[in-house]
Amino acid sequence: MADVITEVSVKNWLAENNKALFYLWQAQSSLTKNTNNRDLGKLFAEANEYIVRDWINSKTSLTVVQRDDFSDDPDASGYDLLTDDGLLKLQVKLRATDIHLEQTRRHSKKNVNSGDTGHIRYSVGEADVFIFSRPDVDDYLDIDKWGYIAIPEIALVDPKNLNYLVPRVNKSLWTQYVGRSVEVLEDVYASKK
Secondary structure, eight states, X not given: OOOOOOHHHHHHHHHHHOHHHHHHHHHHHHHHHTTOHHHHHHHHHHHHHHHHHXXXXXXXXXXXXXXXXXXXXXXXXXXXXXXTTSOOEEEEEEOSSSOBOOBOOOOOSTTTTSOSSSSBOOBTXXXXXXXXXXXXXXXXXXXXXOEEEEEEGGGGEETTEEEEEOSBOOHHHHGGGTTOHHHHHHHHHHHHO
């Protein structure tokens, strides 16, 4: 009879054979128990790119891949995913509560007028669509319960500074896109062809 695999046996195996995954498991469990959405977001930021990639590839007609031009752009500015034909650039964000676009970047000539909060805003033209993963805050680790909001860049342009996107996305805007992610992705892609 085969051994039954349990969560405890997996944890024990990880503790002996893959310490990195063991400690990441412990961290996510602790952060979830304490409802620490901010640090969970940091822990899942990179994984979120893979989660969104797989979601898009399974739910739309698009095929997206991870960006791999980091030697040309070491800061990986602008976007995380792109369609396999390079037409559509997607920026992926993980946001459990509010939706904001500010990020930490070097203050350079390009970013001189982009923000006054200590964070930098996206310039117009860096990505075509922004996708916000929305974990269920009561069951953060169940990725099947996550929602996705895709908003075209054009809807995020700051009317007070047309070279940059808004630093925060008002609920009145993002709620217009709830449940429409597949449609938005397909439509923006079609417009790029």
